[in-house]
Amino acid sequence: MNPTGKRFISVLLVFLLMAFSVNLLAKERRGAKLTVIKLDGQLIKGELITIKPSSLLLLNTEGKDESIDINCIKVIKIKKSMTLVVAGIGFLVGGATGILFGPAEEKSASFWTMYYMSFLWLFISKENAESISGLTNGLVYGAGGALLGGLIGTVVKKEKAIQIEGMTDSELQKTLDNLRKKARIRDYK
Numbered sequence: 001m002n003p004t005g006k007r008f009i010s011v012l013l014v015f016l017l018m019a020f021s022v023n024l025l026a027k028e029r030r031g032a033k034l035t036v037i038k039l040d041g042q043l044i045k046g047e048l049i050t051i052k053p054s055s056l057l058l059l060n061t062e063g064k065d066e067s068i069d070i071n072c073i074k075v076i077k078i079k080k081s082m083t084l085v086v087a088g089i090g091f092l093v094g095g096a097t098g099i100l101f102g103p104a105e106e107k108s109a110s111f112w113t114m115y116y117m118s119f120l121w122l123f124i125s126k127e128n129a130e131s132i133s134g135l136t137n138g139l140v141y142g143a144g145g146a147l148l149g150g151l152i153g154t155v156v157k158k159e160k161a162i163q164i165e166g167m168t169d170s171e172l173q174k175t176l177d178n179l180r181k182k183a184r185i186r187d188y189k
Contacts, residue, residue, distance in 0.1 A: 012139060031184035034058060035077040036068055039165065044068060050185040051176055070172070073164045078182065079157050086153030087146045094145020099138035 031048035036056065038044070044066060046058035055067045056076075162175060180186055 008136070012143070015143070031059075032179075032182035033079040035079075035159075036073055037075040037077070038068070038072050039074050040072075048179065048183045050183050051180045056179075070164070070176070076162045076164060076179070078160045078162070078179075080160060081153070082156045082158055083150055083153035086156060087150035090145035090147070090149020090152075091142040092145075094148075095138040095142030097145070098141025 031050075034046060034048050034056075036044045036046075036058070044058060044060060046060040046066065049057040049059050049065065051057070052067070054071075055069050056073070058066050058068065060066045162179075164172065164175070167175065
């Protein structure tokens with residue numbers, strides 16, 4: 001591999017490390033965002049702190065801890081972020097577009113290719129940027145697609161509903177074990 005390609009790969013790796021280093025940040029672990037519907041119809045929204053033997057402990061939207069008896073719960077709704085899924089789809093679509101349709105020559109370049117190539121010219125010479133391969137086009141377009149997909153994914157939320165009312169004891173225990181994995185404090189004793 002030529003020195004220009006090594007430099008490009010190095011810059012790409014540094015960019016990816018910075019973009020996807022969420023787990024490297026010293027943040028406190030957060031619990032899942034829940035909406036609990038009680039048997040009397042009352043709605044309680046908050047972050048799942050932990051699961052006690054007979055209740056859920058939530059940090060409600062007002063910042064207060066609220067304990068909810070499991071026998072009084074009708075439905076639990078869990079909000080899931082779609083950021084990584086949509087960013088992955090954006091990377092695949094952008095990468096495929098870059099490989100298949102990304103022109104390697106400046107003369108036939110579209111607006112987006114010129115935009116990405118101007119970004120590349122910051123790191124490599126103009127002559128080498130004009131002769132980038134389809135794979136490099138795929139990486140550049142894929143990075144743009146992942147960024148756009150990640151932005152869209154932060155807005156899109158998916159909600160999963162769990163019907164607690166009418167569950168057998170074994171089903172309820174299995175459901176609570178799965179919920180425990182999403183709590184801020186998993187091993188409450």
